[in-house]
Amino acid sequence: MRIKDKKRFIIACAGLAVLLIIIIVVVLVGFNAKNTSAAAADEKQNALATNTQETSANTAVVNTENETSPVADPVASSNEAGEKVSEKVGEGITQVVNKNHSISADFKPDDLVSVDLPSTRDTQLREVAATALTGLFGAAETKGLELFCCSGYRSYETQAELYAWNVETYGVEGAELVSARPGMSEHQMGLAMDVTSASAGFDLLESFGSMPEGQFIKENAHKYGFIIRYPEGKTNITGYAYEPWHLRYVGVDVATDIYSSGKTMEEYYGVN
Numbered sequence: 001m002r003i004k005d006k007k008r009f010i011i012a013c014a015g016l017a018v019l020l021i022i023i024i025v026v027v028l029v030g031f032n033a034k035n036t037s038a039a040a041a042d043e044k045q046n047a048l049a050t051n052t053q054e055t056s057a058n059t060a061v062v063n064t065e066n067e068t069s070p071v072a073d074p075v076a077s078s079n080e081a082g083e084k085v086s087e088k089v090g091e092g093i094t095q096v097v098n099k100n101h102s103i104s105a106d107f108k109p110d111d112l113v114s115v116d117l118p119s120t121r122d123t124q125l126r127e128v129a130a131t132a133l134t135g136l137f138g139a140a141e142t143k144g145l146e147l148f149c150c151s152g153y154r155s156y157e158t159q160a161e162l163y164a165w166n167v168e169t170y171g172v173e174g175a176e177l178v179s180a181r182p183g184m185s186e187h188q189m190g191l192a193m194d195v196t197s198a199s200a201g202f203d204l205l206e207s208f209g210s211m212p213e214g215q216f217i218k219e220n221a222h223k224y225g226f227i228i229r230y231p232e233g234k235t236n237i238t239g240y241a242y243e244p245w246h247l248r249y250v251g252v253d254v255a256t257d258i259y260s261s262g263k264t265m266e267e268y269y270g271v272n
């Protein structure tokens with residue numbers, strides 16, 4: 001090869017190398033940009049999902065505000081105010097929470113305590129309800145009856161999982177009778193406890209209602225501020241099947257009134 005040709009060859013090689021580097025850089029930059037936009041899309045989708053959830057929770061709260069509700073607050077139109085309202089909704093010990101009256105997804109009582117009673121698992125209640133339940137369990141014990149806590153406070157997320165499991169197992173119609181949708185459970189209020197006994201196999205059975213332990217709480221729970229929230233034959237009003245195990249704390253006065261009247265909480269407060 002002549003010197004002149006050699007020079008040309010080197011220049012051509014260098015040119016090719018530069019071109020190759022430029023191509024690699026362009027490809028890499030393009031790839032990064034694609035990844036970045038994919039991540040952004042993901043983020044947006046997450047944000048959207050969160051917003052949708054929040055919006056529906058707030059909407060539910062606003063929709064469920066009812067003038068006849070015992071501790072009804074003025075209906076707020078903005079999201080911010082809606083959240084404040086929903087917080088109050090969850091705090092009242094006599095507040096009705098059901099299929100028409102919900103609490104927000106982020107509501108969590110700030111005075112939850114672990115229940116120091118015989119239990120099938122660790123569980124929590126609001127302090128006032130836990131103290132009252134200790135009284136009820138003690139009274140049962142004096143009659144030779146041992147009650148067990150089964151499930152107290154449940155977060156919105158736990159309730160969502162439970163409801164989804166029930167839908168999968170029983171279908172929507174069946175699930176609606178036995179499980180609250182997330183945001184519609186008294187368990188999220190920290191004011192409800194499902195109780196059971198050894199005779200019920202530590203399970204939640206309808207037959208618990210006719211067992212000595214079930215009979216005892218039916219006749220005595222109100223003295224400690226609890227009601228059997230979903231009584232027998234009231235499904236058309238409460239929306240739930242008979243649950244002799246589900247105790248709801250409302251305070252002694254209201255519980256005694258409700259017990260004496262034989263009404264459901266909905267009938268007592270005149271709400272749907």
Ligand SMILES: [Zn+2]
Binds near residue numbers: 187194246247
């Ligand atoms: Zn329950």
